[in-house]
Amino acid sequence: MKKLERSLSLITVIAISIGGMLGSGIFVLPGLAAAKTGSSVWLAYLIAALCILPAALSKSELATAMPSSGGTYVYIERAFGPILGTVAGIGLWLSLLLKSSFALVGFGAYLSILISIDPDLTRIVAVFFLGLILLLNIFGVKKVGKVQIVIVTLSLTCLTLILFFGLPKVNTVFLKPFLINGQTGLMSTVAFVYISYAGVTKVAAIAGEIKNPDKNLPRAMILSLFIMTTIYVSIAFILVGNIPLEALEKDIKPIYTIANILGGQYVGYAAAVIGVITLISMANSGVLAASRFPFAMARHKLLPSFMSKIHSKYLTPTSTIILTCVTMALVILFLDVEKIAKLASAFMVMMFILVNAAVVVLRETSAQWYNPPFRSPLYPFVQIFGIISGIILLVLLGWLPFLSIIAIFIIGVAIYFNFGNKTRRTGVLRKYGHRPALYLLYKRKNKEKKNLTVINSLNEGVLDGKLVSDAGAVVALLGNENSPEMLVEIGAAINRRLQIQAINITEVPNQTYLDAFMDDNPKIHSLARRISGLAKAKNLDIDFEAVVTHDISETIDELSNQTNCDWLVMGWNGKAHSGIFVRNPIGWLVTNINSDFALFKDNGVRHIGKVLIALRPGRKDKNFIAIADRISQFYGASLTLLHVVPAHFTKDDITKIEESSSIILNKSISKTDLIILKSDDSINAISKTSAGYDLLILGTPQKDNWINVLFGTGKDKFTEKSACSVLRLTMKDN
Known part of the structure; x- marks a missing residue:
């Protein structure tokens, strides 16, 4: 399959982004907005830009992670699943067609300046031109990029001249009152004009064609947002x-009005011509973009299949184009201008809330395939601000838009269960999101067995597509290990049986077919060769396979079940399990896996000669020390047991610990030692002691406080501060 050529420069992308914003937001909306807040309307535009900035940053991150995905609909579906994806697709479709309908209403008003049209018939004229747009889109008449750039240039020139000549003539009398409806009126106006900036994120859909997208895409969004x-x-x-406010508040052609005031009748006519061209161009591009959402949803089996068909001759999605234009015609004829603008803003605010939330979900769940070159700064505060501000704006828009959003949710869910419930795709949140009562109150014991097919990338060498059924340890390799061989070695050191199963797992989005990864993979070849070399050098029985999956947690869980292993061994970055709202896959596995679980944080130590085991309070010492002794024997290393006790412990207390520990250590085969440190800062004490060792062995904490349960524990402090490599053990009988 050929890839799109990355040919769009930064300047071109900025022009496209500006073109997406330049239209009804300034040619139609300002008068209606001024009626709500007074001369402070300029401040409403400024605050709206600040509120949309998080969405621009979030969408930049999502687009660089999925540069050829096709936009907001896919981002939301991958994060939240097909149900919310269906809702998002409908919301995006409606927001775009409403914005385009709003542009056509304004187009009719500007056209009436140039041609004698009865004011009552301007909407009929708008619908007539919508019919022409319908034919253009069905026949596939392509826009010429240079024409779009010319239109943007003309519009910007017109607005710049208005600024240049209008600023010296500002009458301070007209600037009062600043707020006619107080701060609430100002903020409701912010929500009202929000749609003006919606086009800033349109360029995310063409991320696959942008040169150096990880830098140029966010730059283009931020610069175009600043310019607009x-x-x-x-x-x-x-x-x-x-x-005067009393004249402006009823004016839906304000650019003509100001041009007429500043330059006279003919200058006003020129501004009207530019307004007509700009708004018709915006409406055309809106139909083009909006009609693709139901088309894409139908191809994903979320809408009736006839919507996914393209015309045999013109190669365009005729049915979705007709559906979009008919809906737009109804909007133009039966909704007033203000309601159209409110609904368009409401649906776009809802979409941007979901975009910000998608970044949080994808980051916190640590989906393996999610690796954006550009990451939003000040995460998660930027996203939280975007979500909270969006919710506030939705409330301020009033009851009608709010009820419309609820209706869209109901319609979206109904459509999904009628057409899309057979899809096998699931969102990242469903894979890794908590069910609090189940995961906090008790653990799953009896799990339904599933069939798992090992999809290997090779048909030769050590890969045969079969799992070892009697492996004592399963070592999951996710591709982010510092040294896969070292992780497999750790698995061998823990293993109590003869065989070890090493599995390289690649997670891909649900929207990607697994068959696409069936070709030979040089990295898998290399890894297979190295694991085979390790097996020969250490005289180990290691079977290596490669797996491609849509759900890494469930796959690892099922692998441990199929192999009936004692231990599941994985690499780790030191991040502890998170809480109810979002979490990473390791948190899910620790809670649900049936076998014992070992997490290895590789800090670069390649020779293990000294092992330190530091037990957390409440652990059964003998079980952990037995595992530590086995590891020490494997490496021929010495074993030291460390107890960090509070500073107030007496000599008698310490003596009791020495006696009980000595009894356990005497059963070890390895050379052993005992250290007891008095300190109220156990993290710092263990950190300093670990500097003299090669491997630190820890258990998982038995209990978390309510803050950790709700919001997650972040980094494991003991692991983060350790000077050597760390092995964290979770044993089900402890």
């Missing part, structure tokens, strides 16, 4: 400073 914020704020200030 400057234009919107400045022009809004010029409008309220030159036109």
Whole structure:
């Protein structure tokens, strides 16, 4: 399959992003917005830009992680699953067609300046031109990129001239009152004008065609947002400073009005021409984009199959284009201008809330395939601000948009269960999201067995596509290990049986077919060769396989069941399990896996000669020391047991610990030692002691406080501060 050529430069992408924003937001909306808040309308545009900034950063991150995915619908579906993906697809479709309908209403108003049209018939004229747009989209008449750039250039030139000539003529009398409905009116206006900036994220859908997207995509979004914020704020200030509020608040062609005031009738006509061209172009591109959402959803089996068909001659999705245009016609004819703008803003706010939430979900669940070159700064505070501010704006938009969003959720769920419930795709959140009562109150004991097919990338060498059924340890290799051989060695050291199963696991999104990864993979060849070399050098019985999966946690869990292993061994970055809301796959495995679980944090130590075991309070010493002794024997290393006791412990208390520990250590085959340190800072004490050792063995904490349970424990402090490699053991009978 050929890939799209990355040919779009930073300047071109900025122009495309500006083109997505430049239209009804400034040519139609300012007067209606001024009616809600007064001369402070320019401030509403500024605050709206700040509220949309998190979505721009979040969408930049998502687009660089999935540069050829096709936009917001897919991001939301991958994060939350097909049900919310269906809701998002409908919401995006409606927001775009509403924005395009709003543009066509404004187009009719500007056209009436140039051609004598009865004001009552402007909507009929708008529907007529919508019919022409319908034919253009069905026949597949492509937009010429240079024409779009010319339109953007003309619009920017017109607005710049208005700014240049209008600023000196601002009448301070018109700037009062600043707030006609108080702060609540200002914030509701922020929500109202939010749709003006929606186009800033459109370029994410063409991330696969941008040169150096991990840098140029976020730069283009931020720069275009800055440019358009400057234009919107400045022009809004010029409008309220030159036109009395009582005239401006009913005006849906304010750019013509200000141009007529500043330059006379012919300058006004010129501005009207630019308004007509800009708004018709925006409406056309809106139909083009909006009609693709139901088309993509139908191809994902979330809508009736006839919507996924393309015209045999024109190669366009005729049915979805017709559906979009018919819906737009109904909106234009039966909704007033303000309701159209409110609904468009509401649906876009909802989408951007989900975009911000998607970044949180994908980061916190640590999905293996999610590795964006660009990461949003100040995570998660930027995303939390975007989510909270979005919810506030939805409330301020009023009851009608809010009820419309609820209706979209109901319709989306109904459509999913009628058409999309047979899809096998699931979102990352469903794979790794908590069910609090189940996971906090008790652990699963009897698990339904599933069939698992090992999809290997090779048909030769040590790979045969069969799992060892009697492996004592299963070592899961996820591709992010410092040294896969060292992790397999640790598995061999823990193993109590003859055989070890090493499995390289590659997780891909649900939207990616597993068959796409069936080709030979040089990295798997290399890994198989190295594991085979380790087996010969250490005289170990290691079977190596490669697996491709959509769900890494469930796959690892099922692998441990099929092999009936004693231990599951994985690499680790030191992050402890998270809480109810989001978590990483390791947290799920620790809670649900049937076998004992070993997490190895590789700090670069390649020769293990001294092992330190530090037990957390409440552990059964003998079980952990037996495992530590086995590891020490494997490496021919000495074993030291460390107890860190509170500073107030008496000599008698310490003597009791020495006596009980000596009894256990005497059963060990390895050379052993005992250290007891008095310290109220156990983390620092263990950290300093670990500097003299090669491997630190820890158990998992038995209990977490309520803060950890709700919001997660973040980094394991003992592991993070350790100077040597760390092995954290979870044993089910402890």
